[in-house]
Amino acid sequence: MIDFLAGLGRAGLGWFAVLGRASMFLGRVLLSQDAVLRRFSLTVAELYSVGVRSLLIIVVSGLFVGMVLGYQGYITLVNFGAAEALGGVVALSLVRELGPVVTALLFAGRAGSALTAEIGLMKATEQLSALEMMAVDPYRRVFAPRFFAGFVSMPLLAALFSAVGVIGGYLVGVGLLGVDSGSYFSQMQAVTDWREDVVSGVIKSVVFGFVVTWIAVFQGVDAEPTSEGISRATTQTVVVSALAVLGLDFILTGLMFGDL
Amino acid sequence: MKQRFLEVSVGLFVLLGIAALFYLAVQVSNIAEYRDSDTYEVLAYFDNIGGLKVRAPITVSGVRVGRVADIAYDPERFQARVTLAIQSDHDHLPADTQASIFTAGLLGEQYIGLEPGGDFEMLQAGDEILFTQSALVLENMIGRFLTNMSTD
Amino acid sequence: MHVSRESVDDTPHVVIEDLAFRHGRKTVFEGLSMTVPRGRITTVMGPSGTGKTTLLRLIGGQLRPSSGRLWVDGLEVARLSRRSLYNLRKRMGMLFQTGALLSDFNVFDNVAFPLREHTDLPEELIRHLVLMKLEAVGLRAARDLDPSQLSGGMARRVALARAIALDPQMILYDEPFAGLDPITMGQIVTLIRRTNQTLGLTGVLVTHDVVEAMAISDQVVLLAEGRVVDRGTVDEVRGRASEWTSQFLEGRPDGPVPFHYPGTPYRDDLLGGKESRT
Numbered sequence: 001m002i003d004f005l006a007g008l009g010r011a012g013l014g015w016f017a018v019l020g021r022a023s024m025f026l027g028r029v030l031l032s033q034d035a036v037l038r039r040f041s042l043t044v045a046e047l048y049s050v051g052v053r054s055l056l057i058i059v060v061s062g063l064f065v066g067m068v069l070g071y072q073g074y075i076t077l078v079n080f081g082a083a084e085a086l087g088g089v090v091a092l093s094l095v096r097e098l099g100p101v102v103t104a105l106l107f108a109g110r111a112g113s114a115l116t117a118e119i120g121l122m123k124a125t126e127q128l129s130a131l132e133m134m135a136v137d138p139y140r141r142v143f144a145p146r147f148f149a150g151f152v153s154m155p156l157l158a159a160l161f162s163a164v165g166v167i168g169g170y171l172v173g174v175g176l177l178g179v180d181s182g183s184y185f186s187q188m189q190a191v192t193d194w195r196e197d198v199v200s201g202v203i204k205s206v207v208f209g210f211v212v213t214w215i216a217v218f219q220g221v222d223a224e225p226t227s228e229g230i231s232r233a234t235t236q237t238v239v240v241s242a243l244a245v246l247g248l249d250f251i252l253t254g255l256m257f258g259d260l
Numbered sequence: 261m262k263q264r265f266l267e268v269s270v271g272l273f274v275l276l277g278i279a280a281l282f283y284l285a286v287q288v289s290n291i292a293e294y295r296d297s298d299t300y301e302v303l304a305y306f307d308n309i310g311g312l313k314v315r316a317p318i319t320v321s322g323v324r325v326g327r328v329a330d331i332a333y334d335p336e337r338f339q340a341r342v343t344l345a346i347q348s349d350h351d352h353l354p355a356d357t358q359a360s361i362f363t364a365g366l367l368g369e370q371y372i373g374l375e376p377g378g379d380f381e382m383l384q385a386g387d388e389i390l391f392t393q394s395a396l397v398l399e400n401m402i403g404r405f406l407t408n409m410s411t412d
Numbered sequence: 413m414h415v416s417r418e419s420v421d422d423t424p425h426v427v428i429e430d431l432a433f434r435h436g437r438k439t440v441f442e443g444l445s446m447t448v449p450r451g452r453i454t455t456v457m458g459p460s461g462t463g464k465t466t467l468l469r470l471i472g473g474q475l476r477p478s479s480g481r482l483w484v485d486g487l488e489v490a491r492l493s494r495r496s497l498y499n500l501r502k503r504m505g506m507l508f509q510t511g512a513l514l515s516d517f518n519v520f521d522n523v524a525f526p527l528r529e530h531t532d533l534p535e536e537l538i539r540h541l542v543l544m545k546l547e548a549v550g551l552r553a554a555r556d557l558d559p560s561q562l563s564g565g566m567a568r569r570v571a572l573a574r575a576i577a578l579d580p581q582m583i584l585y586d587e588p589f590a591g592l593d594p595i596t597m598g599q600i601v602t603l604i605r606r607t608n609q610t611l612g613l614t615g616v617l618v619t620h621d622v623v624e625a626m627a628i629s630d631q632v633v634l635l636a637e638g639r640v641v642d643r644g645t646v647d648e649v650r651g652r653a654s655e656w657t658s659q660f661l662e663g664r665p666d667g668p669v670p671f672h673y674p675g676t677p678y679r680d681d682l683l684g685g686k687e688s689r690t
Binding site for chain 3: 121122125126127129130131132133134135136137
């Protein structure tokens with residue numbers, strides 16, 4: 001029993017230590033953000049590997065999620081004779097919840113894990129150390145542009161996800177199930193508010209982008225510089241990001257839509 | 261060459277993202293309402309607003325002319341005070357216009373319908389709509405129906 | 413082998429005084445004192461796990477000593493601001509065990525990297541410099557290869573070319589001979605000696621390859637259990653031959669450094685039967 005408590009205490013202290021290191025790391029990365037504009041070509045390269053290379057999975061997933069929403073929404077709504085409201089259901093679910101959240105989860109799996117593995121490998125092969133010894137600050141050269149790229153890409157990807165999802169819902173609802181095309185979009189516009197729904201969704205995706213990139217880059221830096229260490233860190237990135245995104249989503253939803 | 265490819269694809273990516281956001285704004289949401297958001301506000305007091313919500317539509321003859329900006333309880337009048345934001349181009353509503361709370365469909369959302377009266381004076385910003393009709397609450401109706409039945 | 417040269421500057425390049433370094437509960441160094449003469453090759457040897465690489469990181473300012481002091485070029489490394497530390501590092505090259513080439517770049521760009529980061533030289537001149545450095549390590553023709561296409565020895569030679577790109581005054585070599593075949597090893601030994609002689613560089617070499625190290629060192633420092641066991645010229649150290657030194661230099665499996673991990677005698681373990689838990 002004592003052993004168990006001692007273990008619990010140690011684990012707790014370990015977590016605090018990780019959080020502390022992560023926060024100090026974040027602080028230094030944020031202070032190094034001036035490098036993002038000064039070395040813009042580096043930032044462009046990172047936007048490519050973080051953003052552009054996540055495009056395909058985001059667009060395809062968005063399309064399918066939208067199509068499923070169209071199906072499920074129709075099946076439920078038709079019982080109430082309200083199949084015309086399908087557009088609103090699809091758009092609200094996407095813009096408020098599924099767009100930011102699913103994009104963040106996919107982003108953690110696709111871009112986050114790649115970031116962790118890349119940085120972990122740079123650490124294990126002493127590239128980060130070599131940069132430091134060549135008097136090149138890895139925070140400016142490596143971490144800052146990656147962080148910025150993740151932070152910027154997420155909201156764009158989430159917007160794409162929602163937009164493609166709306167089209168997916170249209171394809172199924174209007175094309176397959178025969179909901180009227182006009183009422184699909186008019187219902188959508190009637191219930192989806194620009195500020196309350198769309199902007200809130202974008203804010204969510206900005207927060208998620210920040211957190212997921214932070215976790216991914218930090219896990220890479222904090223990884224044990226061995227093969228097992230890197231694979232563990234990569235898994236950790238996906239797991240911790242998913243938990244953080246879902247937890248934050250709950251909090252943000254409460255803050256944004258709580259007092260309707 | 262490689263750098264060029266990176267730049268072009270990143271440019272495309274950013275453009276796509278912004279286009280998606282634009283699509284969400286214009287096609288999916290009601291940003292049009294924000295664009296011509298020049299409105300004037302009038303007040304209306306109801307005994308019972310039922311399930312009326314902020315942002316609910318306001319219509320005249322079924323045409324949308326504005327939305328509910330605020331709902332509060334007035335402790336002096338023991339009534340609900342509803343603030344109506346009406347688009348400025350619909351400023352020819354007679355002062356004796358009646359405001360009623362209707363329900364769209366059987367289970368649909370509630371909205372405010374305005375029925376213009378015959379007054380020559382027009383409603384100005386800050387005026388009060390004097391003639392209001394509260395929301396029909398199902399329980400009350402059933403209760404009234406039952407009392408009518410028993411008195412018959 | 414002792415190369416005599418008239419040196420302009422006789423002050424030592426690196427001075428370490430009563431240095432201690434602890435990592436968690438583990439003490440890596442305790443009361444370590446040594447000097448590295450300018451323009452000479454100093455080899456630090458010792459069994460695995462005596463913190464030889466840690467020593468290089470302390471000199472490079474990547475780690476801070478727990479106590480004691482360390483000067484490079486008369487500057488106390490642990491007290492430098494980040495900017496002055498970076499300026500000091502520009503005068504210092506480091507050759508990592510794995511080469512540590514940047515995997516995003518090919519050989520040419522790796523060697524060009526420090527020049528592009530720290531100078532405003534025109535691309536034309538950078539090209540000349542890079543080709544010159546690559547020629548020095550014999551890999552001019554390999555300039556378009558990616559680091560993943562290089563063998564271990566080649567990667568280390570490219571890394572050496574990169575380390576001398578900014579014409580430093582000192583190079584730190586971290587296990588430059590580990591895991592190389594005899595031919596490559598010979599090439600690296602020659603390269604280290606040549607860069608030291610022609611450029612007059614200070615070299616700090618960390619290794620446990622005794623023969624190769626002895627061949628090119630001006631000074632040998634033997635480390636064990638966190639302190640200096642012996643130091644001097646190659647001949648001095650060999651001549652003194654304390655029991656520990658000779659075991660290490662000749663590579664005998666048993667001696668003052670025991671073959672067996674310390675523990676209870678084998679016999680007791682066999683007779684005791686059960687695994688004792690403490």
